[in-house]
Amino acid sequence: xxxxxxxxxxxxxxxxxxxxxxxxxxxxxxxxxxxxxxxxxxxxxxxxxxxxxxxxxxxxxxxxxxxxxxxxxxxxxxxxxxxxxxxxxxxxxxxxxxxxxxxxxxxxxxxxxxxxxxxxxxxxxxxxxxxxxxxxxxxxxxxxxxxxxxxxxxxxxxxxxxxxxxxxxxxxxxxxxxxxxxxxxxxxxxxxxxxxxxxxxxxxxxxxxxxxxxxxxxxxxxxxxxxxxxxxxxxxxxxxxxxxxxxxxxxxxxxxxxxxxxxxxxxxxxxxxxxxxxxxxxxxxxxxxxxxxxxxxxxxxxxxxxxxxxxxxxxxxxxxxxxxxxxxxxxxxxxxxxxxxxxxxxxxxxxxxxxxxxxxxxxxxxxxxxxxxxxxxxxxxxxxxxxxxxxxxxxxxxxxxxxxxxxxxxxxxxxxxxxxxxxxxxxxxxxxxxxxxxxxxxxxxxxxxxxxxxxxxxxxxxxxxxxxxxxxx
RNA sequence: GGCGGUAUAGCCAAGUGGUAAGGCAGAGCUCUGCAAAAGCUCCAUCCCCAGUUCGAAUCUGGGUGCCGCCUCCA
Numbered sequence: 001x002x003x004x005x006x007x008x009x010x011x012x013x014x015x016x017x018x019x020x021x022x023x024x025x026x027x028x029x030x031x032x033x034x035x036x037x038x039x040x041x042x043x044x045x046x047x048x049x050x051x052x053x054x055x056x057x058x059x060x061x062x063x064x065x066x067x068x069x070x071x072x073x074x075x076x077x078x079x080x081x082x083x084x085x086x087x088x089x090x091x092x093x094x095x096x097x098x099x100x101x102x103x104x105x106x107x108x109x110x111x112x113x114x115x116x117x118x119x120x121x122x123x124x125x126x127x128x129x130x131x132x133x134x135x136x137x138x139x140x141x142x143x144x145x146x147x148x149x150x151x152x153x154x155x156x157x158x159x160x161x162x163x164x165x166x167x168x169x170x171x172x173x174x175x176x177x178x179x180x181x182x183x184x185x186x187x188x189x190x191x192x193x194x195x196x197x198x199x200x201x202x203x204x205x206x207x208x209x210x211x212x213x214x215x216x217x218x219x220x221x222x223x224x225x226x227x228x229x230x231x232x233x234x235x236x237x238x239x240x241x242x243x244x245x246x247x248x249x250x251x252x253x254x255x256x257x258x259x260x261x262x263x264x265x266x267x268x269x270x271x272x273x274x275x276x277x278x279x280x281x282x283x284x285x286x287x288x289x290x291x292x293x294x295x296x297x298x299x300x301x302x303x304x305x306x307x308x309x310x311x312x313x314x315x316x317x318x319x320x321x322x323x324x325x326x327x328x329x330x331x332x333x334x335x336x337x338x339x340x341x342x343x344x345x346x347x348x349x350x351x352x353x354x355x356x357x358x359x360x361x362x363x364x365x366x367x368x369x370x371x372x373x374x375x376x377x378x379x380x381x382x383x384x385x386x387x388x389x390x391x392x393x394x395x396x397x398x399x400x401x402x403x404x405x406x407x408x409x410x411x412x413x414x415x416x417x418x419x420x421x422x423x424x425x426x427x428x429x430x431x432x433x434x435x436x437x438x439x440x441x442x443x444x445x446x447x448x449x450x451x452x453x454x455x456x457x458x459x460x461x462x463x464x465x466x467x468x469x470x471x472x473x
Numbered sequence: 474g475g476c477g478g479u480a481u482a483g484c485c486a487a488g489u490g491g492u493a494a495g496g497c498a499g500a501g502c503u504c505u506g507c508a509a510a511a512g513c514u515c516c517a518u519c520c521c522c523a524g525u526u527c528g529a530a531u532c533u534g535g536g537u538g539c540c541g542c543c544u545c546c547a
Contacts, residue, residue: 009477029547030547032547033545038547040547042547044547045547046547074545154476157542157543158477159476159542160475160476206545227547229478229541230546231542231547232541233542234542234544258547259478259541260540261547262541265539267541267546268547269545269546270545271544271545271546297486297487300478302479309485312485312497315498316485320496360489364489367487369486369487369494370486370487370488372487372496373486373494373495374495375495376494376496380511383511383512384511384512384513387511387512387513388512440506445506445507449506449507452508452509453508463508463510464505464506464509464510465509465510470510
């Protein structure tokens, strides 16, 4: 089986993946600051890591997956105050919604979702260590990380320290020794949530929570650190500085960053306001279609979204899903005995080859786009086989197993359930189609066509196949 | 201005130095009572210039365009 290779932002190349502990993979992915509804841009890393985790499981790895919530933050405090509610109550609402959105997308939950508000002591401990080691200093109730004390600063984003200072466009806090120094602890302001600390009441700065929480749950060094490419600087750079200055060990072995989703050639972003919420999306489209869209492009590339994009995607996606559904039906009805003719052997070999291609694609920096491409080759192959009358259960079963493993279990882009066929609808449709079949036998085509047409008006598509009529909503 | 990434058919998109996966759209055909579905066939020499090489979309150098980061951001 193909070994796994991963593109590492740190080294800017694909590397062979070797976990720190044999058979076990530890993953930290930066989550969100919960002050508004999750949007499509947030869905991307979640779906990608969902696939990576499931793929690792299929390869026999155990995983420990942590994703944080930064629930102590300026925006949260501000908006909660506008609404007149407690900051934590405010953020908890969006955390719940976030988790529900990810559930709706078929994302398996992480093992731990640590929140900043639950880890203040750990954060304080870490800051204390950094001060003791001379990497941080307190100044009138604030604590800053001293960037010049950490020689590796800039190694992830490939920035030079001097140039970072030159590019500063914001007002520099006069309490800082250097403009590039960043806050580990912020002195409390009037009316803001605050915790006691050795430096007085206050709250953590933005980056320190990830260092403290990843250390707590995953240890000094773990395997994957993920997140959007917009986090490379300053967030991940600062995490590295804090963690590595404190422990002396590398923070993560592989840095994995996903590309942005653009709306009209511009990054989808809460601050720009051009977002499309996940809640809205899952109302309108099947989760599997959304995942299909997200996974059709390699995770490191940028991805476009625009009105009608999902409709466009759905045409190809429907062909995939319909093929799998029909295949499954035919397999369930197929005779138990395999005839194993010569033609059947040939296609079995082809299917075998496709499985290898998919494995290689996923192992090669999680190339889901290529894996989907191969799945479409299988679609064509198995449709052609059945088109020409092939029905060897061995062949059907093999094809089905690939669709099941990759299409359903790992990528999550295929759904078999017809939610709208539940209740009375199913039996009623069966009755109607049975009667229509009798009309067709009697060559009463005008009436049969009328039924099909009227059902079409209702959004029910009927097609006549050699195996009898099929319908879908 | 600095740093990173990217540039492949009408659109989306993969691509490991050896002569361009896949999807959508389009054209023709087969099957079908019709329709649909499905199948078959057709549809690109890879931004520009120079170089390395027997051979480059793939490597090197130089351009140009686009995106991201440098301020909160998945």
